[in-house]
Amino acid sequence: MSDGLKIVVLIKQVPDTSSAAGVNPDGTVDRARAKKMMNPFDKFALQKALESRRDHGGEIVAISMGPPPAIEVLNEALEYGADKGYLLSDRRLAASDTLATAYALFKTIEWIGGVDLVFTGLQTTDGDTAQTGPQIAERMGLAQVTYTETMKITGRTIRASRIIDGGLQHVELQMPALITVANSASKLEYKTFANVYKFKELARDPKALEGRVRAIDLDVIGANAARVGLVGSPTVVGKTWKLGEKGGTCKIFKGDAPAHEAQLLAGALAADGQGMEELLK
């Protein structure tokens, strides 16, 4: 293709649980108060998108779905070198599960049209499902390569290595395709000065920026509201509870004589019927 590749990269804003903000003492997260960040897995996807454009030219469109503040991750993607960003933001999307999310993102990609490559991170740090990418591929009827570590494009042909349990699988396929990128792939290097400068220039003029990073809703992309949000999600969270609140059962040995403590521990194991001889049968 003479005018290069049309590349989509999917990016999600997630709570930054390494920051203390919004993390309750018991480890649960108050999403409204939590500091936000770009899903770390998505940076590997963005890096693959940048490499593909570097080698073959074209355009990178970053897409995110979330509330209005999520526009930040698209701005960040532009600072890294993406060309455009679309934030799919619509109240009706709230509480979408992976199937509903995949539908909404599929409709967005379809609305953009003519896409050669869709990159996603392997999973998100808040959902941890790794399902949305393959579910978008299913809806689009695309071939997919998940857990991708390395890839090389020649013409319309992709050669990729993907991780499998206990090894690697080397595969070949033709575009268009959806690629989910493993977190052992090459890292997003850095924001180049030129990209950051370009973005800053852009941000000076709200109109110019609006042309590059834009919020869209379900009506713009022509999505069926009955297939997203609570209504369009086949699953719900029935119940949550804190992980293992069984504190206080640990038999603790503490003192100044480690040899004694080791002996006490071994003795306690035996007394409780947990002797090593039992365990090794």
Place this chain on the structure above:
Amino acid sequence: MNDFGDIAVIADQIQNDIRPVTFELLGAARELAGKLNVKVRAIVMGHQLGSIPTTLIHSGADEVYVVDQPELAEYTTLPYRRAAISVIDSFDRVPHIVLCGATTLGRDLAPRIAAHYEVGLTADCTELDIGEYEHKGKADPAKVGMYHNCLYAIRPSFGESLKARIIGPWKNPQMATARTGALIPCKPDTSRTGKIIPVKVDFKPDDFRVKVIETVRKVSSGADLLKAKIIVSGGFGLGGPEGFDTVRDLASIFKESAVGSSRKAVDAGWIPYDHQVGQTGKTVRPEVYIALGISGAIQHRVGMSNSRVIIAVNKDEEAPIFQFAHYGIISDLFEVAPLLKKEFQKSLAAAGAAR
């Protein structure tokens, strides 16, 4: 037998190597099938599968649907997707539940099957159960009501220190993937009998868009983690890569032992990734888990908290690991580990089980 559909388990195999999660899924499926009074149907896809279908019966399947065709010799998404869907469509009734491993295969395949059927799929479960659910939310009046015999797909929400029960009773099959090491297999029983049903699948040319050039499998030492009865793990408290010598030394006295690690020690480059236990590593369930210098952050905990006995050694009294370990020594691990080794050797010698 009642009117529910059965429980289907998609066997996880790479080049005819059946992955351990398959047996764990069958074990869980048996339990669920007992509660629903339905059958466990295994689906196995591949080429020249030999005795694998029989093994699946011995491990808990009532029926094994076998797609054994050359096109399936190597795993690729689209042919396996076609085969799985063809088998499910061939059932006399829609399965109530479909289970897959949360492996590189299951996490590639299951989302496509779920999206094809437009049904719910819960990722990376650590427990499965059956129960009732009352939906009260008014957002969708069509969903309101009391539902019985729902699949409870239970998974940790890692970032949030929560466990969540995910439910989707409105449309079958209710689907879930389960983490390796989380569910309990049945004891293989060679006297178990069942039906083996071959299925022939017609592929479409479009199914072969991805070609496998080569599959490289390396025998990984980390894989032992999933089979080990005793795991000795080290964390950031080891202070450096040489700290793992102490871990290995303690592990060496046990048969069927393996060396594990926390993510911090892996990130620091002290030990390869395949030793990592936890959220982004492996889930293990050994008889004994000995944690040396591991603080017990939630990311680690979700990968090992189902171990039968957890022993922790840590200098830091406040370390969260003491909240869920069964036995703990608050002291310097480098002093304690060799002493523990001596004590355990004594018990082993006493039992005549020493190496």
